[in-house]
Amino acid sequence: LHTDMCKHSLRINKQKIQIDVCVFVFQTPSAVQKIKQLLKDKPEHVGVKVGVRTRGCNGLSYTLEYTKSKGDSDEEVVQDGVRVFIEKKAQLTLLGTEMDYVEDKLSSEFVFNNPNIKGTCGCGESFNI
Secondary structure, eight states: OOGGGSEEEEEETTEEEEEEOOOSOEEOHHHHHHHHHHHHTOTTOOEEEEEEEEETTTEEEEEEEEESSOOTTOEEEEETTEEEEEOGGGTTTTTTOEEEEEEOSSOEEEEEEOTTOOEEOTTSSOEEO
16 A cells, blocks of 8 residues: 555644554545546435445445535545545445456456455455455
8 A cells, every 4th residue: 555545643641743654545546537427417415425234134235426515524545636525434344455446258246355354245245344
């Protein structure tokens, strides 16, 4: 990951400290390009929001949706002009995750390569940390 994407401020007992922890989602060039293409037709949206929700047999699944603004507790990643907002409850889950966009003859999808995953279900719909 780029080092400028791995800086984060943390408050402990009202004292602000700068730490080098990658809390952001890193996007591959194909993910950046696809998000730009999708947002081109949606001028009222400023970016996409990434989150997690409880789902499936293994606990969690990713969410990805258009957003018109940054939420108060969202982390914002700007990469090559693309704004990605990470919901607060997903920030630790997505620590150091790479977001990719993959196309083949049968499907096209965003794929999250998450180094924190401990297990996935058989169908690949959900994961656990």
